[in-house]
Amino acid sequence: MPAESPRPLQFATQAVHAGTAPDPATGARAQPIYLTNGFVFESNEQAADIFAMRATGFSYSRGSNPTVAALERRVAALEGAKAAVAVASGQSAVLLVLLTLMQSGDAYVSSSRLFGGSLGLMRRLETRYGLTPHFTRGLEPADFEAAITPATRAIVCESIVNPCGTVADLAGIAAVARRHGLPLVVDNTLASPALIRPIEHGADVVVHSTSKFLSGSGTVIGGIVCDAGRFDWEGSGRYNLITEPWPDYDGLVVSERFPETAFATACRLFGLRDLGPGLSPMNAFLTLTGTETLPLRMERHCANARAVAAFLRDHPKVDWVSYPSLPGQSGEAVAARYAPQGAGAIFTVALKGGEPAALRFITGLRLISHLVNIGEIKSLAIHPATTTHRQLRHDEKAAACVGPETVRLSIGLESIEDLIADIAQSLDALV
Template sequence: MTDTPSYGFDTLQIHAGSRPDPATGARQTPIYQTTAYVFRDADHAAALFNLQEVGYIYSRLTNPTVSALQERMATLEGGAGAVCCSSGHGAQIMALFPLMGPGKNVVSSTRLYGGTVTQFSQTIKRFGWSAKFVDTDDLDAVKAAIDDDTRALFCESIANPGGYITDLEAMAKIADDAGIPLIVDNTSATPFLCRPIEHGATLVVHSMTKFLTGNGTVTGGAIVDSGTFDWSASGKFPSLSEPEPAYHGLKFHETFGPLAFTFHGIAVGLRDLGMTLNPQAAHYTMLGIETLSLRMEKHVANAEKIAQWLEGHDAVEKVTYAGLKSSPYYDRVAKVCPKGAGSLFTVTLKGGYESCVKFVDALNLFSHVANLGDTRSLVIHSASTTHRQLTPEQQKAAGAEPNVVRLSIGIEDADDLIADLDQALKASA
């Protein structure tokens, strides 16, 4: 259904990638729980391995259930293709893999999920890659950080944990002027609230574990390719523009055009990195996506009501929700996320760290977990958990200081959630 743009989002989230099973007529996409697939004959097998024919070889690479999810993700984001993998962290490495090389760097926002900051500042060093962290509100600093070895610009559409909104069009212009792709993590927004490709992004990554699945049951990641970037223009991306030895000199961009990145992600990325999404997780994620718009509308409505209530509470020093008129990011919401500012934000308590600990422990409806985007409302003290490995300076830049808690507002009754927050704030005083 990628060639039917006239359908609305609510229709596409149910039907894109999903067709009656040709063998049985099953209406829901089956879980193809198989490792391998029988070839028609020797020539068919050779054509598949040479990338001369599209089909199924081995489920580390391709699987019909996962393929259906990939088509749905590409359709909802408005991309040319998608690659699904085992987690959001896996998706980030998979996105960088064809672009980077020893000595190359990625320029990244300081406002990121703590695990991403650690992955970029520590783990990717083992590949010989590096990251430069900048405040993406300072566009001059972003431009200054890009050098001849920069291979990508990375940010989140709605930043975790503070819910800050990134000026994606400004970031895309900087990336275009530098001849590098803009990679946007759209986990907190989902394609219902924001479609980064429409704002100029080259690649969109997701932790499908969060709002897309929506019920905290499985992990998964996705990379959606816009199909618009010219990988051969500069010579900076030889994995996509130059002959690939493992495929007898095939040039991915020359051969596959707009689908070059997608084919490389499957034929090289999944083949060699092995960050495979299992078919059962793909099935659960597709089920979750079927109700994405309904859930996101409720998430946003609850978040707006609760953030306004919290802002007026005597125990609260600050609420970072971009949907509040007091937020410096309020004007960006209509431009970047016209359907709402999401349901993720932080609350700064006047009582400091000790009050945060008492507040978290006193909550009943809010679950204290290291996750977000569940139907259930969630809470965590980022500085001591998800952002614990960061320096105090990095925590401050990310909006995860010790006197801050992160809330992920679920789809329960908003008044019940407010009552729970109220009693916990009283207990924290």
């Protein structure tokens, strides 16, 4: 980071500078890639202190690495968090949060509209490990409150829902969480901190699949967990990994030793040292490079997505489009409140010809790639009902706007004229 500024740095500046500095050993301005699994200790005492959490430092790259730490600092700064823990994938980030917060017999409230992989993970954790998700009927704050039970340990939602693009009322859901003394966990992948910063609206934990907008290139897999640092873990008395002694760390109580980063520290100890889904230094470096252009990319993503959604909404072969930043769309007021720049670049579109038309539309695209990822600089299309959300029941697919007639689009940074031309020619070819 540059020398201390007389005022806080703006978001675009943080995206370029936060978490990094010229390398003191060589003067290199780009963040070095530390491709090493271990680090030499200065003494026996230092090694013992690092492993006992009495001192900070690098020991083994599964738990921490200088390149990965730079990414953690940058994303924490962009999200307004106290600390972050980078992991091997977004799925690992969700798993790590749930396992750190809960033990067998506990429950949590989750939005019923989530990425299909998250829903699949939650159901597997319930049947195998007794972590019970209570899914909401809708996305209103009252729906979350109605699902809370004495066993509830957290509330989980997405800031922008994958894949329908609905923007959640984060402040309203956070108020429910506070009334019940529960942490609010928000998956901010589809928004990125360039569009929405959930901590500013009351979130306690923010997760990302860094494989999407944060890196933007479609070349890496990664995830990250951000700790807002303000939840009263000790006051709740419900989270044993955070508030009870760890015998293998000489009785360390994480919330006492690390009061502002208790959740992140517990995630690192349990998630990285015990479970082991560490992020590679190379993937961290590539993601760091991607974050430098995040504000510029998100501006173009939103502008392109709005134009494509408007074109599709008015096309005679389209039944509906679920992009809330369009005038008159469902959820328009909430989207304008939380994401005034635009509701991201991911949305669904339903073809009047049903599933056959949806599948033919995808295969007829020439510029837009038929690919399962989202949030890349290249535009992408997928049929969620048979891929990413295939495990949902028919009624769940309808509620999530991923019925058989539905295509999910991830709009990239190409020229808008070329994107619309590609979509138009594919639609024109439909019978």
